[in-house]
Amino acid sequence: MQISLQTLGKVLQTNIHVLAQGRHHDPFVFLGCHPIDITEKQQHKENGWALCVWLPTAETAKVDDIELQRVEGTDVFMAFITDKQKEGLPKHYVVEWVEKGGSEHAMVSPYTFLPQLGELDLHLFAEGQHWNLYDVLGAHPKVIDGVEGVQFAVWAPSAERVSVVGDFNGWHGLRHPMRVNGGSGVWELFIPGLQAGDIYKFEIRNRQTGHCFVKTDPYAASMEYRPKTGCVVYESQHKWNDQAWLTKLAEFDWQKSPINIYEVHLGSWQRADDGLFLNYREIAHRLVEYVKWMGYTHIELLPISEHPLDESWGYQTTGYFSPTSRFGSPDDFRYFVDHCHQNNIGVFLDWVPAHFPKDEFALGRFDGSALYEHEDPRRGEHQDWGTYIFNFGRNEVKNFLISNALYWLKELHIDGLRVDAVASMLYLDYSREEGQWLPNEHGGRENLEAIEFMRSLNEQVHSQCPGAVVMAEESTSWPMVSRPNWMGGLGFSMKWNMGWMNDTLDYFEKEPIYRPYHHNQLTFSQVYAYSENFVLPLSHDEVVHLKGSLIAKMPGDDWQKAANLRLLLAYQGLHPGKKLLFMGCEFAQWGEWSESRALDWHLCDHPLNRGIQLLAKSVNELYQSHPALYERDFESSGFEWIDCHDFQQSVLSFIRHSDHQKLICVFNFTPVPRENYRIGLPQPGQYIEVLNSDSELFGGSNKGNAGSVTSEDYAWMNQPYSAELTLPPLSVVVLKLE
Template identity: 70%
Template sequence: MTPSLDSAPDLIDLLAAMENPIARLAAGKHHDPFEFLGVHPSPLSSEQTQWVLREWLPTAEKARVKLQNGEFIELQRVPNSDLFYTILSSQVYQTLPAHYTVSWCEGNGIWHESVSPYSFLPVIGELDLHLFSEGRHWEIYDVLGAHPQTQDGVAGVCFAVWAPAAERVSVVGDFNAWHGLRHPMRVLGSSGIWEIFIPGLQSLDLYKFEIRHRESGQVVVKTDPYAQAMEMRPKNACKVYQSQYEWQDQAWLEQRAQQAWHAAPINIYEVHLGSWQRDDAGRFLNYREIAHRLVAYVQWMGYTHIELLPVSEHPLDQSWGYQTTGYYAPTSRFGSPDDFRYFVDYCHQNGIGVFLDWVPAHFPKDSFALGRFDGSALFEHEDPRLGEHQDWGTYIFNFGRNEVRNFLIANALYWLKTLHIDGLRVDAVASMLYLDYSRNAGEWLPNKHGGRENLEAIEFLQTLNYEVHAQVPGVLMMAEESTSWPMVSRPTWMGGLGFSMKWNMGWMNDTLSYMEKEPVFRAYHHNELTFSQMYAYSENFVLPLSHDEVVHMKHSLIGKMPGDDWQKAANLRLLFAYQMLNPGKKLLFMGCEFAQWGEWNESQSLPWELCDVPLNRGVQLFSRELNHLYQQQSALHQRDFEHHGFEWVDCHDYQQSILSFMRHSDEQSLICIFNFTPVVRENYRIGVPQDGIYRELLNSDADCFGGSNVGNGGELYAQPGAWMNQSHHLDLTLPPLGVLVLEHVRS
């Protein structure tokens, strides 16, 4: 059925009226195809007695539209164009469904059909646009991106993307043969947001955005910044994704929100999922497989939390995840987003928290991702003195732009709220805080006051931490910040950055520097062990021995230790004990706990076979004993951030390289004595606060740990007589390169 016009001149006028929009569509320059495509009153009918239906079908040879009664109206092609149209009388218009179905044939005799996207009104509301423009739409991930939904009873996917410098944006994918002119989107006023609802699409369909810059005419194909799933590298298309997962961790989340985490044991096992374990053929495990293996191991070892190196989608394995291209998408290397949900859920159901490394400081320049997203410097600064990291070859986010801040803060909230992550370790905070970070004079721009502080980044971090703590009580925000910036872990209302904790890089550097020295020289560097107590309570500190210390020719932890193999293992046990017994929460990178000899290699599994070697097994068992001791003894974690939780017994015995201190809680006190030389110290006297019996809770030189079994027979009796400002004393045998932990048993 083909309606006809009464006169040819009218048809000529109609075609003339369509000439300019057709040219713009053909050139990919139409910023609002909805004003032309779909059904509109005919420009030749002043009283709306005729309607024009138009569809842009670049791959079609013929097309038709279906009426309510099942009949078809054949569409006519405008000569020398990809526009198909028909003129409807008012009577026929009444029989056309509000959301009508278009069928087309591409020349192979096979007909395709779909409800027209151009029959739908905008999906995104004014409030969403307003909040996003102000940078305060904390659930913008539910608006932008690709979301399966039903509009007026029609199932499909709503696509939306922010690209204010674009002249045209289209959705491309398998469903339209990746043809950039097939599904052009509408722009929503001056918001810079483009959207379209495409019926018939569903979860797991592949897509990207094709974007034409309005000034240069450059056309780029980009992944969706808000994509919640992506293809496995080296492919990089986005996937429409709708979670079907049903969480089972409500009890964990409720307990987390009420926990007094300051006084709780937090002992973190830092993990790179791609190299912790692999299958027998060297392939990646699925998130679900890893969950069962990793949780069983972490529980046996006595860690409280897992911290994942970044699992946001990234193209390069060698970047370890720190060159992020899919901020909202768990990497497909290990399975689907719901597989990742299972991983987190399984950890929670088994009492293990999950932290995530998060990278808001910079992003890579890959052409398919965020860099110059709409042809302009959208997420980054235009000026490379502000917008590029010279060391890493990456772009720096423009923290002063509302929509960019919104993108990042909403992303943090997405991982914490939607994916149930328990906290974020924010990478490279120092690079965000200083405008002259790793730059020479003339390579950076000062702030409005002439200073080097990045005021916009400071505001971003404060807003980030405020919103996270307000919206997700109980989660933790940790800063990797390597300078002396004040109040990193103090509340924003005090002028702090608002983090929960800060990595203590000074403690880590000083301690490793000391431990790498031959014991004969340690006496001259005693202050490297004691200095950290000068600032230990200025922040809420995590004591890290992280992945950064076992790569790039720095050697493994046991490889850093001096001496023969026995001394190396003894020194490593001593290092682990010094970390665990000092104030502060703890972090250790995978493989270090069983004394991996080689540097970490992200391309292969950890060498688990070492756990069958007596030396390595001894270190692993000692790590396990330390972890369980830390959890069980309140003195080792209850007052981590309070100066009265720590008391020196003797910090001055540099000549013998011996340190001793007490750790206190409300219920108990423990005495920790360290001998940093391979010399057995007989009758070494230390002061203790009361008389009675003291028991060895831990001796790192026990033979079960690979030590020489030098000790004190398990129990000691305090003698009257003041020593080291204490009322009583003990005469001890200190094991070589060893540590003792003593507990007062009874008077």
Template identity: 70%
Template sequence: MVDTAKGTNKKDTSFDALKSLEEPIGRLAHGKHHDPFEFLGIHECPLDISGQRTDWMIREWLPTAEKARVKLSNGDYIELQRYPDSDLFYATLTEISYQNLPQHYSVSWCEGNGLWHELISPYSFLPIIGELDLHLFSEGRHWHLYEILGAHQQEVDGVSGVRFAVWAPAAERVSVVGDFNGWHGLRHPMRVIGGSGVWEIFIPGLSQNDLYKFEIRHRDSGNVVVKTDPYAQAMEMRPANACKVYQSSYEWQDQAWLQQREHFSWQEAPINVYEVHLGSWQRDDAGNFLNYREIAHRLVGYVQWMGYTHIELLPVSEHPLDQSWGYQTTGYFAPTSRFGTPDDFRYFVDYCHRHGIGVFLDWVPAHFPKDSFALGRFDGSALYEHEDPRLGEHQDWGTYIFNFGRNEVRNFLIANALYWVKELHIDGLRVDAVASMLYLNYSREDGQWVPNKHGGCENLEAIEFLQTLNYEIHSQAPGVMMMAEESTSWPMVSRPTWMGGLGFSMKWNMGWMNDTLSYMEKEPVFRSYHHNELTFSQMYAYTENFILPLSHDEVVHMKNSLIGKMPGDDWQKAANLRLLLGYQMLNPGKKLLFMGSEFAQWTEWNESQSLPWELCDVSLNRGVQLYSRELNHLYKQNSALHQRDFNSEGFEWIDCHDYQQSILSFMRHSNEQTILCIFNFTPVVRENYRIGVPQAGTYREMLNSDAECFGGSNAGNGGELYAQDGGWMNQGFHLDLTLPPLGVLVLVKQD
């Protein structure tokens, strides 16, 4: 029975108390004891042969000790004896001694250096995790699981310490190891709670920034591994990889932003995202990383000046390899220590919000790396991944695939997404590599994949996971956006789950991106033969809520920078880039641009160094930067360019058929205004080019990408034109324009 007053455990059954120690001592010595609490701590001894006397025995496992003792309430000590040829120290207590023993007693021990250490025994505490928590976890529905598993500072019965908990159902023994116990795997073995597979221990005296991991012995093979905590909220700076006990003390100041976010009508609002890799946007003068707080002040000021509405961060969850850019995550709940503490990251997000900038985060539930210290084969079994490599491994990336059919794994990922959104105030998650999750045969040949129960290639468990993920995010955090990088024609990615969709807010338009870049990379003389690459996207533009991305993936891996892709001499390259950026901004859909492209970085992105900001002092690059800024503010300030992004009524072709001259023209509509957009994809100035317009009156030239201040030739229309009578292109009036070479014109009718 359990003595709740003293926290004692189950009564021994052997009449020979000392002899009964041999079997559990053997299990402890070999690291095989699955529940050391049933043996260590304070326990009632059996009745003697007469049945007249009951004593208590206190037992502590102290592998590094030479001598040990227990402190009584009156300040006296009881010396502990070492059981022969073992690391077990014990003492039999009389009734008087037992009554004088604190509920949570202190153990002192002396090591070979002669120094004494004293700590309250972890084995004097009862289980802390409740049955409801374990039940919800087993069902995969514990959305605040990060508050239960992991390492948490708390006070139990007036004693301060850290509660550790980890899921390892295939383990025979799990121990906490850390700098506080010399990383000794037999020093703090944990208890398993029933059949949940969850192991727990409360260790008094530990505090902020103590380092720790879990040592796990597999129940069948006996193999021992040392693993980081999947729920750790802080980790060491790479190449070290220990977890840190961490409790936030940050006081948020973005309440106004969060209240506004709940009612944010993002579908009709300007969403213009600046995609950023924090390690290479800027560095200090010595080439070292900046702190999250330093980056916040530099980056937010720049983003405000440029006119972006949101920042999207390449993954900042902890990862061991800089070259992975964060896409091979090992610490899902820990902002990377490269740039400071988790509270430094909170400051970054808070500062963005207080200055009107939203923060999106790349999030990677599709796969995880095989690093031996992380999630892979976590408890000696395929716990988070599939055992079968046809289901559990990405051949292209050399990584494991999450087992989305396992409740606890789905719970881990959804709780992680909610953690970033609710605890770190992230405004949206861009889910990486969704296509690889949806298809069982993704990048696999016949025989390399396993069909679903219906014989198809759809990953039914991943579909259910994504739908649950999006439903919970939208339910628990209204206004937060979920964005899918999905590269196939999977239907209804950005449609609600109640319609049968995946439930994302938006989807990256990879088709638009690929077609547009393919067209722009061609010499203008050949563009007339590929005109449909520009116009085809309107055939499906409103089947999803699309983001138009020009992302990091397009400026790495020998793909060249955006300006480097453009044909022609340097002047034409810059003009083509301005044309590309204008075509992106003026088409329906929200926008995303990777850092450096806004000022025409010539080289491919290099994650190991800062962007070449010195280019902003070069006239060509400065012109592109000023043009990008003008374009961003034009987009934000004019409702026709964003109000009906997801509605075909917001877009109307003027002329999509002039392939011979490689010219496109269309109108963007909102409730308040109509804006005309004309694109000349050749380096030839087109004089007296006629387009149809719906109304008579004066039309103002809002933007000309060929303006001299942007590095252009200044061909244009003097700032305004007057629409003349005479129908043209199914419109009642017409304008005769001068179209600048490789240029964009944006016109609006004056009231």
């Protein structure tokens, strides 16, 4: 038996019609159990209730013992019940139905639950101030009124209808339409019976065009293994064991502490014997053992947020809240971080808020409108990378990004972020010709909205996550990047010193005979070294895109290449600033890095490469064990030239200071040994040679000073004492007063 559509009131007819068209913004006003208004039902004059369910694939349906009748020509099933029958129904009743194919199903009706998002949540989100937004939006297993299920919520203000789709409903876009919360643009639905592990997406119908498309959840905590793009309902079961580390981190004085970063691409550091990816847990044990042996303090991961394309290295993110499934589950990643912390290794993460890819399943044109990006391509598209640019002036977008940063720091225990491509955010005309960009409200080229976003980001990170650092990859002369907001700065903890990196590599690539004419490339860094809190990067960007590996950049034969690389690594370790080195550079991988294969670890068995690796290890150990090399990194009082003028012999010498220590560093940038080279010294006594990069242990010629020199009461180079040294070729000698 069917209910004739004509016997129903106009409001019911309209609801059924809009629902069937997939255009209903609030199916709760119709589905469920609602009082009968006499104007809504012509045949039944008595008061009572209309029990309505929406089952597009069902043949028959019932609730408890109440048989539901199909509304003629629709997929709505209804029954008109009395007050007494209503009292006999549980608050959250079970709908049973038989599919057209004959299979039977039963589930608590989703349309019996009250809204779960509070007014405060929606208000804070609209204001861009909901810092734990990841707890509200996305998919979360919950128990509501004793019923287990999953709460879904998504922001899509230009949608006419949003539905949850997945394996559980045959990916049918009309089975589970959501309700919108007033004018917030936030849609929600609690679906009983779902659980962690279920695959889902959102089907969105745009209000203006009527077009439908299926999108991944911007707040998904887990995603499927590429090339699949489904979201996975996730609930962490990991029990953290890093409380000792977190307690120490809260009081971490990073400005006066050693920070020596090993930059890693997890997919190519090492691989399994069959060439497949290792799991986060496997990588954790191998990587931590190696990093501890080498003497690094931190690991920095190239982006491990979910991304579809291996070749992007993670810089084109589609799952901002989801650690990539390439290496396991989100809890496997938590184990990785936990294991690092238990072994006193910090973990930094490359984070990409500057742009996002145009993949149809992800953020781009999310609800059919330019939601996360600017509408105008002169503001909203990055021409070089073929990506969209975030609309930093929109509160909800800013909130999305800042809550994402806090998610990695607070929920996944990351110790800091390296923010990618800051320069592209700062300038509206970045990599654009005249006429291809729009000026700001004052007619300038500065992106005022992005500046405000970065200041807010850094303010929240530093206030909510004590000890965490935020590093800017910023390649221009923008002032005060690493100065606090209250000083007019951007608020970053540190800034990558791209000038030092470019000048230093350009110098080292030159044949030694030409180096005297470019001596200023070594000394110029001291002109600006203390204007920011600098990190000295020798990163992945320098060993890709036909740039060659570090050792391949060096001039001369193999011996000179190796000596030059040892000298470069030592120069980085002794120069003021925190350190970062990309994986493989520490053992002189000859080939350019590729994300598609593991590093050439077999090279560590070769004497030349093994020597460079041991030199890198020795420099790291020297750095960690001597406060003079890190305690005053950002203060001019921590550095003193002995002689910066000997360009003709390409020799540099300086002192690194701490409160109670001085280290004398003398560099010879030519393959010519310098005998009887007099160097000024600040104090009398015997000076121990604590590092000689020409040691035979490192593959050098073993020239040196027999382990120590004694000062003479002879003023030299503005120092009260001096001594004659033997400077080995292409090497550094580091001395410390005994």
